[in-house]
Amino acid sequence: MGPRKLPVLFAMLVLFGANSSVAEELNVAVIGGLEMSGFWPALQPVIEQQTGASLNTVMAAPKERVVPAFVRGDVDVLLMHGGDEAFALEALGYAAPLQTWGYNEFVFVGPEADPAQIASVQNGAEAMLRLQETGAPLISFRDIASQQIIRRLLDSAGLYPRDIRLINDTAGHQRDILKQAERDQAYVIVGHMPVAFGRISSEGTRILLKGDPAMRRGYVALIPGPKHPASDEVRESASQLRDFLLSEEGQAAIASQGEEGQLWILPKNSGSKLLPVDTHP
Numbered sequence: 271m272g273p274r275k276l277p278v279l280f281a282m283l284v285l286f287g288a289n290s291s292v293a294e295e296l297n298v299a300v301i302g303g304l305e306m307s308g309f310w311p312a313l314q315p316v317i318e319q320q321t322g323a324s325l326n327t328v329m330a331a332p333k334e335r336v337v338p339a340f341v342r343g344d345v346d347v348l349l350m351h352g353g354d355e356a357f358a359l360e361a362l363g364y365a366a367p368l369q370t371w372g373y374n375e376f377v378f379v380g381p382e383a384d385p386a387q388i389a390s391v392q393n394g395a396e397a398m399l400r401l402q403e404t405g406a407p408l409i410s411f412r413d414i415a416s417q418q419i420i421r422r423l424l425d426s427a428g429l430y431p432r433d434i435r436l437i438n439d440t441a442g443h444q445r446d447i448l449k450q451a452e453r454d455q456a457y458v459i460v461g462h463m464p465v466a467f468g469r470i471s472s473e474g475t476r477i478l479l480k481g482d483p484a485m486r487r488g489y490v491a492l493i494p495g496p497k498h499p500a501s502d503e504v505r506e507s508a509s510q511l512r513d514f515l516l517s518e519e520g521q522a523a524i525a526s527q528g529e530e531g532q533l534w535i536l537p538k539n540s541g542s543k544l545l546p547v548d549t550h551p
Contacts (some may be wrong), residue, residue: 305330307534343499348492363497373486378479380457397428407456448472
């Protein structure tokens with residue numbers, strides 16, 4: 271599934287042009303989903319044209335690999351989720367203050383038969399109420415984002431963890447979590463992209479609920495803070511990259527990528543009524 275490049279991308283290249291005053295090469299790392307979805311390969315040339323920087327994507331990998339690379343100075347800009355690791359890098363001085371530039375989506379997945387009828391509700395809070403009513407189990411998936419979304423939805427529904435049937439994540443590996451859901455006839459909240467791209471799968475389950483703004487997780491751009499070994503020129507170029515992502519033009523570029531009818535990465539200005547708890551306001 272390749273990215274769909276709409277005319278707005280090319281129109282921006284002509285309209286805004288490159289910043290000729292900045293030509294510093296930037297080493298960039300992205301969390302794996304940004305590469306897997308085709309988002310980053312589509313957006314990289316747009317950023318290069320807008321900022322004048324030459325971007326060298328050195329890594330598209332899980333946080334366990336990209337975070338140490340940023341700390342060592344092997345990476346000048348890191349695009350990843352705004353979770354505990356990102357905030358720790360800011361607190362320790364390796365990253366400048368973080369700002370959310372986009373979101374990815376989490377979804378409810380459950381048994382094909384859908385005993386709690388989650389597919390018939392409008393949002394995640396209603397899904398939690400349905401789980402309370404039916405006693406159907408919800409897996410406490412080890413992924414921290416899934417746990418945060420569970421807490422958020424319970425709060426929205428006026429419920430406590432004791433009010434629903436939470437069961438332990440017993441999958442041997444994260445990618446096997448849907449196999450547990452099928453085996454235990456349970457529900458689980460997981461990222462949309464890993465399911466859609468087959469990174470996690472089970473023949474006995476399906477996506478039952480998606481599109482709830484409360485089930486999103488923010489992306490941030492980590493650029494060098496005072497403890498990062500980047501040069502002044504690199505810092506300036508990195509700031510321009512971040513500023514472009516946050517700009518009106520950058521948000522339009524983010525909104526124009528993806529398959530027909532499906533944005534894997536949503537722009538910050540996409541109308542979310544509830545900011546994820548793991549991102550800055």
